[in-house]
Amino acid sequence: MSRIVNGGNSQPRWLFPFVLIVIFMLSLLPLGRLAATGIASAFKGGARDIITDPALWQSVYYTLTTSFFGMLAAIVLGGGFALLLTLFDLRGKTLLGFLFMLPTMIPPQVTALAWIGMTGPSSTLLKAVGLAPPLGSPQPLYSVGGIALLYGVQHAPLVYLALRAGLLALPRDAVEAARLSGASSWRVLIDIILPLSLPGLAAGAAIAFVSGVGNFGIPAILGIPASIYTLPTLIYAKFAAFGPGTFADVSLLSGLIALMAVIGLAVEERVLLGRDYRVIGLSGQVAVFTLKGWRWLAEILLWVTLFVILAMPLMALVASSLAPAYGVPLTPKTVTFHAYDEILFRQSITRVAFTNSIGLSLATAIGLLVISVLVGYFLVRSKSRLVPLIAAVAEIPYALPGVVTAVAFILVFAAPIPVLGFSIYGTIWIILIAYFSHFFAVGLKPVVSAFRQIDPSLEEAARLSGAGFARRMIDITVPLVGPAAGASVILVFLIACNELTVSALLWSAGTQTLGVAIYNLDDSGSFNLAAALSVLVVIMVIVMMLVLELLANRLPKGVVPWRS
């Protein structure tokens, strides 16, 4: 039967039910539970208070503006790096790409703290060189522009990865054909490469936008001092003032965010609509253009950008971790390693947080890899009318701020699980399943866009030659989506490792994550400890990236995203 329903794209019978179960567990169940709570409270009249609250509409406005301008900044930064590093003959590409990936691995609240440490009157760095502005000078980052700028820096690597995955899948044949017909490099770039890379760019931009809508760490640290509330910080504030109506309020607010996300994704769909860019060919063979005399200029531009967005904030962070107290200028005499001593040898939370975050991120990344490949295959190949719906439903948890995902799973799992009779609330498992739900879209997107670029005729040929589903997957599909799948694993791991908002509400004794630990240290006034732990996290991330770098030759080409 299923063969008839699915036409030429034969799939095993279990795939459709599998996809449905995944979507139900990770999206429909928690979101439905949340919606039910919201609707119930709307009927009780709770909606009017919320809707008529001017603070709500203000925060809707701030959420949209910061996310939009943040997306533009991410496109400029990430798009620029992806094009220059992938298509042109620059030197030190591996190192540049490697360094450019770092900002997204740094927890957003740390990014914000590092940038604050770099600018304004509080800068330990500026104090150390005697350039700090006078007392009470405004901190320029406490503004819509500041939030958008840091969204851009934080999310640019997402655009970079998505666009680069698209560029790596470009066929050399088309470029060569154009060249043979006499097209200049510029024309090839404009007429062939850029249009073909649009799906990747649009996917990246959409991820950047929804990431901005859901970001918590940056608006919490930069927005709140300036009374700029985005929806996530508004929801968190409502939770902090926990009252009888909290669950109802939060479920209504999250409905609003869901709406925004759906609109954002619909725009993306529209961009992709009617453009079928499936191409035959091996990925990873990219035409490289020569810049000739412009090369050194481009290289300087990239290095200076990296210095400003990466090196300077990190230096400020290190300076803060070495300062003995707030406001003390850092000199060789005042430098102290007390914060590192405390973090490494006194605070029990450090070990707990590292173990939890790494374990959770690995489990999430690997689990989602398996799920994403199967679901992605279904979404692209199935002729079912449910496909657009399933694709949209899968996106929503990531589009929602982490705090909403967390609330949804609290609602689902607060009571003991029926039949089994035990509760996972307050354990690490509720964080794990919330991570699966929340990062599903991150893992799925690159895989889906890779599937979109594969011509089904390859698989058809194999099927006609008698290859079963498993054999076709192993021999054809998985190798072709390998680079995108690898990129998705790394993306999920890195984002999960620095996650704050989901775990901010779900953590309990013994299940603190790194994001929670850093935020908490800063919140309790121990900025130097927060900075020290952040520095350790950055070092850990760099070490992991170096390990991947060493393994790169054994992995499928393109799995390590910063490598050419």
Next chain:
Amino acid sequence: MTKLLSTFTALVALGLAGTASAADLVLYTSQPNEDAQQTVDGFKAANPGLDVQWVRDGTPQIMAKLNAELQAGNPVADVLLIADTVTLERMKEAKQLMAYKSPEAANYDKAFYDADGYYYSTKLITTGIMYNTQAAMKPTSWEDLTKPEAKGLVTMPSPVASGAALIHAQTLAAVPGLGWDYYKKLKDNGAIAAGGNGGVLKSVATGEKAYGVVVDYMPIREKAKGAPVEFVFPKEGVSAVTEPVAIIAGTKHAEAAKRFIDYVLSEKGQEGFLKLGYIPARNGMPVPAGFPARDTIKVLPIDPASALKNSEADVKTFTSIFGGKG
């Protein structure tokens, strides 16, 4: 690839198994991390062999977490050590606390613990004014923060994020001549209210703001480390919270929880707080370095019953003035 995957799986299993250990006692506290760790270390030294896990967050956030857990009928915490008695009074009324008559209570003023044994104050934390030593004006009263010299230079914690900040606002709002009008004047003078005490400390010490309303031990401790800050007890008086400790009803570790209460109230436990820079609640203890004599600190009165009754309305009033939340 298979090898890699199995290595990953093994690592994950290891990581998750490592966190599944059940502690002998779980403490929820609003103390800063270093202090929480010291308190737990001190307790563990006095009670060898007990494994203690602790969780730190602002009092309202801790309560949000605990409330959610209580609603789920599955509280994780055994012991609570948070900013104010008002919250604990509410929990006592909701029957969420377990009574325990600690023998150490004999050394405490009756005002410092619940007669039925539901909670015990552990220290005295006052809220006053800190300023950056580069600031032009040296404030001596709450009114000074509404002067033109302080325009746009004042920051304070929000009651939404700090238990002490709520008590402080309620205390000042009840002082004749200050009241909510005082807060409106502060707002008109460009004052900001957001986040917890830690944020105020950072903001003033680093010079983003010149003046801050903050709990005493933070600036006094930072000053000792060399930070360019001063703390003053304004002449009208200061508000105070007492960071009480209590046992959650239905705890699975009642014995360990009782031992924890006894420890923090004991002379040794109180000395630990003293070393961290807090004024101990126990009778006959000195004040930490940098504090004036205890009898010279004028603590403004607060009526716990009305504070409890009005806390939600007061938070609303406060946020309606400052338009702020967390």
